Amino acid sequence: VAERYPNIVLDTSAIPYPRAIKEAVERIGSTRVLYASDGPGCDPRIEVHKVRLAGLTAQDEDAVFHRSIQAILDRVSVGGDGR
Amino acid sequence: MIVDAHVFLGSCLFGYGQSLDEILSRMDRLGIDKAVLAPVKPQDYHLGPMNDLVAECVARRPTRFMGLCRVDPWQGRAAVAEVSRGFEELGHCGLYLDPWEENFQANDDIVVPLLEETRRRGRPVVVNAGHVRVSHPTQIWDLARRFPDISFVACNGGQINICGMLLSETRRMLEACPNVCIETAGTYREDFLEEIITEVGEGRVLFASRSPVYDQEFEMARVRLAHLTESQKAQVWSANALSVFDISTGTG
Numbered sequence: 001v002a003e004r005y006p007n008i009v010l011d012t013s014a015i016p017y018p019r020a021i022k023e024a025v026e027r028i029g030s031t032r033v034l035y036a037s038d039g040p041g042c043d044p045r046i047e048v049h050k051v052r053l054a055g056l057t058a059q060d061e062d063a064v065f066h067r068s069i070q071a072i073l074d075r076v077s078v079g080g081d082g083r
Numbered sequence: 084m085i086v087d088a089h090v091f092l093g094s095c096l097f098g099y100g101q102s103l104d105e106i107l108s109r110m111d112r113l114g115i116d117k118a119v120l121a122p123v124k125p126q127d128y129h130l131g132p133m134n135d136l137v138a139e140c141v142a143r144r145p146t147r148f149m150g151l152c153r154v155d156p157w158q159g160r161a162a163v164a165e166v167s168r169g170f171e172e173l174g175h176c177g178l179y180l181d182p183w184e185e186n187f188q189a190n191d192d193i194v195v196p197l198l199e200e201t202r203r204r205g206r207p208v209v210v211n212a213g214h215v216r217v218s219h220p221t222q223i224w225d226l227a228r229r230f231p232d233i234s235f236v237a238c239n240g241g242q243i244n245i246c247g248m249l250l251s252e253t254r255r256m257l258e259a260c261p262n263v264c265i266e267t268a269g270t271y272r273e274d275f276l277e278e279i280i281t282e283v284g285e286g287r288v289l290f291a292s293r294s295p296v297y298d299q300e301f302e303m304a305r306v307r308l309a310h311l312t313e314s315q316k317a318q319v320w321s322a323n324a325l326s327v328f329d330i331s332t333g334t335g
Contacts, residue, residue: 014245014271014272015245016268016269016270016271016297016298016301016302017297017298018298018301019298040274041247041271041272041273041274041275042271042272042273043273043274043308043309045304045308046273046301046304046305046308049301049304049308050301050304053298053300053301
């Protein structure tokens with residue numbers, strides 16, 4: 001579904017598969033994969049560890065952890081492109 | 084000591100798998116002392132040779148591995164005979180039932196002869212739990228109450244549905260059935276594991292990765308980072324598995 005529709009973004013929370021994060025980045029790009037913890041039920045420390053185990057490049061990991069969500073927030077914030 | 088209570092061996096029909104060398108290499112890297120091997124369902128569907136393979140691997144490294152006997156309940160008497168062979172000839176330490184991959188309901192009557200044979204041998208039963216229709220906690224619960232003298236281990240924390248609805252069902256199962264434990268692998272919400280350990284019992288949760296279905300290194304983080312005492316973690320890392328599977332602590 002995410003491959004077909006570019007306006008769908010995935011987050012990393014709760015799934016128990018680090019490899020699925022890597023697959024998502026490879027298939028739809030790191031700009032559409034966001035780190036999320038689903039905390040407090042899922043421990044954010046474990047959720048961060050999961051992304052680090054996914055084997056992403058430094059650039060993609062950076063995007064997943066903050067650049068991708070930052071870009072979305074910039075776009076929808078008051079005065080941004082999404083105004 | 085760390086015991087991984089559930090690791091798959093072999094090449095599975097459904098695309099996952101790993102060799103003994105791959106398992107050993109990763110265990111050494113991660114500091115895992117022992118593992119309980121379960122056969123995968125192979126391409127040709129024949130579980131007997133997979134039970135042989137597990138036994139051969141255990142014989143090669145008896146201080147590192149124990150093995151589970153896997154059967155398909157739909158095979159009827161042949162499955163019962165295989166359970167008997169697994170315990171008597173192959174030295175398996177428990178029975179593995181996979182209602183999802185073998186397509187049966189965990190508490191169906193076809194399972195009963197297998198459990199009677201397992202009970203006769205005093206061995207535990209590991210059940211691939213949490214799958215829709217076939218292995219919900221209530222179905223494991225039913226089984227455990229009908230066989231109160233068998234120790235059951237429910238995989239996937241008893242539930243794998245991240246809607247969370249089965250969390251409370253699993254807890255009720257554990258409270259009602261003192262003969263059921265759960266594995267840590269794939270569990271949704273680490274606070275659920277902490278809740279079970281602190282409120283239901285420290286002896287009720289076993290560290291297990293179900294590797295390679297789940298990532299062994301990531302699954303260890305659940306225990307390592309859990310909000311538990313060192314004593315509670317020691318129970319989860321090894322003591323509970325050693326007790327359930329009646330494993331010797333010998334090394335070398």
